[in-house]
Amino acid sequence: MLKKIHHVGVVVQSADEALKFYRDALGLTVTDDRVIEDQGVRGVLLKIGNSEIELLEPTRDDTGVAKFLASRGEGMHHICFESDDVDAELEAARAKGIQLIDEKPRLGLAGMICFLHPKSNHGVLIEYATPLPGGHH
Amino acid sequence: MSIGATHIDHIVIASNDSAATAKLFSVNLGIEIKRVMSRPGTGSHMEFAKLQEVVLEFAGPPQPKEGEEPRARLGGFVLAVDDIDAAVAALRAKGVDVGDAHPAVQPGAKIAGIRAGTHGVPLALIQYNATPVDSQPAGS
Numbered sequence: 238m239l240k241k242i243h244h245v246g247v248v249v250q251s252a253d254e255a256l257k258f259y260r261d262a263l264g265l266t267v268t269d270d271r272v273i274e275d276q277g278v279r280g281v282l283l284k285i286g287n288s289e290i291e292l293l294e295p296t297r298d299d300t301g302v303a304k305f306l307a308s309r310g311e312g313m314h315h316i317c318f319e320s321d322d323v324d325a326e327l328e329a330a331r332a333k334g335i336q337l338i339d340e341k342p343r344l345g346l347a348g349m350i351c352f353l354h355p356k357s358n359h360g361v362l363i364e365y366a367t368p369l370p371g372g373h374h
Numbered sequence: 375m376s377i378g379a380t381h382i383d384h385i386v387i388a389s390n391d392s393a394a395t396a397k398l399f400s401v402n403l404g405i406e407i408k409r410v411m412s413r414p415g416t417g418s419h420m421e422f423a424k425l426q427e428v429v430l431e432f433a434g435p436p437q438p439k440e441g442e443e444p445r446a447r448l449g450g451f452v453l454a455v456d457d458i459d460a461a462v463a464a465l466r467a468k469g470v471d472v473g474d475a476h477p478a479v480q481p482g483a484k485i486a487g488i489r490a491g492t493h494g495v496p497l498a499l500i501q502y503n504a505t506p507v508d509s510q511p512a513g514s
Contacts, residue, residue: 241425242425254493264377265379286427288381311494316385316448318403357402
């Protein structure tokens with residue numbers, strides 16, 4: 238069962254530049270800031286209530302995030318829903334015939350994550366996440 | 375100085391057929407659509423789901439165009455603040471281009487759009503219980 242909105246993902250050209258607005262102007266607190274090498278992104282999470290805003294800066298040109306930035310520019314990229322059991326959510330999606338990007342959950346900035354293909358949701362990219370025990374959120 | 379943003383109030387999912395998109399999300403994700411309405415003034419078809427404190431707002435034209443495949447996109451989000459006039463003043467003091475707070479569709483609420491600097495995200499602030507409900511014109 239999906240519990241809440243874990244985060245909204247925003248693709249940016251430069252996380253440092255975006256932080257001038259999201260952290261310095263809005264006053265949000267950074268809870269994580271990491272480069273995820275295998276995904277080719279720098280991800281920055283900022284806490285807002287029970288959710289977060291995730292800034293995604295591509296660190297190389299051959300990733301989905303980099304291609305999104307090149308084709309659409311900066312902007313909202315995905316919504317992430319939190320669940321206690323990302324494996325069960327993925328299996329439920331598979332059983333419904335929903336097209337998947339990830340065939341099994343993998344480690345991401347928000348914990349164990351998986352993405353559903355936007356084609357199955359009228360073009361909206363959906364992520365599921367189960368935070369790791371002791372994670373920041 | 376913080377602007378006093380407390381949470382994401384709502385996320386807009388803009389669709390050319392918001393009823394179809396809301397239904398699809400309900401089936402695919404198991405979320406419950408709790409409210410359906412036509413936006414006063416424009417007649418936009420809006421459906422709403424809520425997960426904890428965050429509302430998902432599916433927004434689209436009054437009627438979908440015949441024969442057009444449903445398409446949706448993330449259309450921005452709105453942050454709740456405790457004092458919208460203070461938040462607007464604080465943002466302007468930091469050089470952010472933000473509009474004046476004005477009555478929102480939600481009774482008693484005021485909303486202000488951030489016009490630039492959001493890195494491609496349509497973004498606004500909202501304060502509930504900002505004005506007495508009786509003082510607002512219907513459909514503002």
